[in-house]
Amino acid sequence: MVRAWERYLLYSLIALAVLLPLMFPFDVWPNLPTKEVKGVFDTIDNLQPGDTILVAVDFDPSSEPELYPMLLAVLRHAFGKDIYVIGINLFGPAGTGLGVKALSDVGEETGKVDGEDYVMLGFKPNLPGVISQINSDIKEMYRSDANGRSTADMPILQRTPKLQGNIKYMVDLAAGETVRPWVAFGSAPGGYPMGAGCTAVSFADYFSFYQSGQINGLMGGLKAAAEYEELIGQKGAASAGMNSQSIVHVLLVLFVIVGNFVFFRALLRKRAEARGRA
Amino acid sequence: MIFLRKQLPVAIAFVLGMFTLIIFYIPAPAMQGVGDRLKIFVMIIGAFAMLLGINSILGQHIEKIGKKRSGYGYSWVLIIGFVAMMIAWIPWWAAPPEGAAVYYPWGGLENNKGVFYWMFFWILVPMQATMFSILAFFIASAAYRSFRAKTLEATVLLVAAVIVMLGRVPLGTSLTSWLSDAGFWNNLRLETMTSWLLNIPNAAGFRGIVLGVALGIIATSVRIIFGVEKTYLGGGD
Amino acid sequence: MATFIGTWIAAGLTLMILSFLYKDNPFFRFAEHLYVGISNAYVVWLVWATIVLPDFIGRVFMNLEPGRPWSPDYWYLVPGILGLVMLTRMIPTIEWMSRWALAFVVGWGAGFVIGPTLNSYLLAQLYASFPWVNMQGYLGSPTGEYVPALINAILLFVCVVTVLIYFFFSYEHKGVIGGAAKIGIWVLMVAFGASFGSTVMARISLFIGRSRFLVQDAEPAGHAFSILLTIGILIVIIAAIIARRRQPPAAEDSEAAE
DSSP states (O other): OOOHHHHHHHHHHHHHHHHHHHHSOOOOSOOOOOHHHHHHHHHHHTSOTTOEEEEEEEOOGGGHHHHHHHHHHHHHHHHHTTOEEEEEEOSOTTHHHHHHHHHHHHHHHHTOOBTTTEEEEEEOSOHHHHHHHHHHOHHHHOSBOTTSBBSTTOHHHHHOSOSTTTOSEEEEEESSSOHHHIIIIIIHHHTOOEEEEEOHHHHTTTHHHHHTTSSSOEEEHHHHHHHHHHHHTOOOHHHHHHHHHHHHHHHHHHHHHHHHHHHHHHHHHHHHHHHHHO | OHIIIIIHHHHHHHHHHHHHHHHHHSOOHHHHHHHHHHHHHHHHHHHHHHHHHHHHHHHHHHHHHHTTOTTHHHHHHHHHHHHHHHHHTSGGGOOOOTTOOBSSOOSSTTOTTSHHHHHIIIIIHHHHHHHHHTHHHHHHHHHHHHOOOOSHHHHHHHHHHHHHHHHTSHHHHHHTTTSOSSSGGGGGSHHHHHHHHIIIIIHHHHHHHHHHHHHHHHHHHHHHHTTSOOGGGOSOO | OHHHHHHHHHHHHHHHHHGGGTOOOHHHHHHHHHHHHHHHHHHHHHHIIIIIIIIIIHHHTOOSSTTSOOOOOGGGHHHHHHHHHHGGGGSGGGGGGHHHHHHHHHHHHHHHHHHHIIIIIIIHHHHTTSHHHHTGGGTTOOHHHHHHHHHHHHHHHHHHHHHHHHHOTTSOSOHHHHHHHHHHHHHHHHHHHHHHHHHHHHHHHHHHHHHHIIIIITOSSTTHHHHHHHHHHHHHHHHHHHHHHHSOOOOTHHHHHO
16 A cells, blocks of 8 residues: 555656656767667658658547657658658547648648648548548548548649559557557558557557568657657657656666565565564 | 337348448459448448537536536536537638638638637647646556566566566666677667567567457457347347 | 747646646646536537538538539438437437447448458468568578577467467366466566556656646746746655654555555
């Protein structure tokens, strides 16, 4: 049982461990890119100007701190290489707004035009059906984009009327269980390669799909977002948070060790007392 | 009446289930056209279903206000927030952007200078993000309080968790950066151990779970199609 | 101006929700109810403006794209009617009608998922477990690369098989099967440990994101806000240490006894 003062002390130490490195940033520990993140980075880096990719903004504000920096980094990379981006959201309603903002902010930074260089298709329910339908015809499922504009004459969708045979890659930035349906209903039948970004919660979970090659890259959590920022040479919110992440992790490992030490010390004392009484 | 309540739904499920199953294996163009329409139909029905939850929440809080139950002041906050956001997207708040081929001139997310857009990004997004951020403290408390190496299996779990927690942060990988990055000693570096752990035993463990889930999905789907599984229809007669 | 007001409101609401860490309080409940009200209105907008209007009304009743040729597609009355039937769930006397819409959606889904699930979740995953499949990229590699890859490939196969044996409850887990199931449990413990470590990382990241907003985006002047917050936390730490000193030594044995 944790007493009230222990709980407040714990919470305060965690809060300080997070806040102080953000208030006083330093650059000591290098964030080395991992093979899984390089899988996504290298695939996009090897695409040609004029290629089209699909970025699924399958998260909502509850995962925004981890996945929004990842989204910005991927978009900056793609727009920097003059790759067209189709955005979509099939996780939950609130993700549409995040996708709209990210595409318009990065689009403005890089001189890209909504409707010509990128489009944000909104949220539709029925995940497997939508994925399957846009493989063969996007406009039939999406008669308007998230901004209410008709898709009938949109240049980017004239170029890419369907995913199958037209897109070179897709990245699913997933807060929940959307990576597996995208593999089963989108990437595998559509014949385009796929990478995934996810929250650290499901990072360990998706390794079975990474190992099988069904996804060729896997970005998990804030660390992966920071690695991607490092790879594109534009540090942002994710890199700013890595110092805090490092210190808190070490602190938590210490908590676990101390907790176990206290527990086993009490257990041994109790057993010694019991032996003494016997 | 029993037919309409009990047997017709099961028949609808059977016909649609068999149809979509058959067109996966026999992709005749005419059937594919019907299949594409069905995907859009199900999407539209799903959209209507999303409104059910909203009705339930609003109904509960309106009833709470009506009966003046404890905490009904907060229900007023909920209703006022709802009405304010609804008013925010009524068309007269927004004008369509210059020269845009606008599908419909409403004041939703498409108007990035509107009140709806402002409320979404300055109220909804920060609050939803913060709701889940308090879990950080609870997980720290859980790690201190209950993560005990009482059995061999628990110790294996604890060691794996510690390796991943240290191997996934720059400070952790710096702890073993003094080891050579080639040969045998490379295997003792935290990032190498973490990578091996995630790619081999962890992938194998979750693969077993995925295979089990896949078999469960197929079995449940067959049961639904053939009417053995009817719990999705809800209880009652 | 709108950004300035928005930043202060967002920071205030963030702190109101974080106040739950102390205990449930009126500020938290205010923020929670406000969030629920606003998010429900957002969903209503999304459903109406981005789905019902273009996909149902725009197909059946009116042309929403002036200047473009249009003819009504009456087949889309089917989902419209079924959608309205779904809403009868709100009316107890006729809620049984919603079963038709539910059966439509669930029956369609049941048939639709079988094929892709078989291909991608079952067959592709099984295929990737076999050592000879995983070694295909290493044929002709030097021994220093080939041997570790072979060991890993065999280990992966053994781990997958033992986990599947653990989940097979039709045979009693004793003897060879029991031994294999035991190894399967250890593999699962490693997987869940990795998952726990990653979950910890995720939760901390969420708080880091909000803290970054408070410390960097919501700064009114210099580090004033952050310093005030830090002083507040230090006061809490000192209060906690004083509270501990005043408390009679509690039995740590109670934990061992549990």
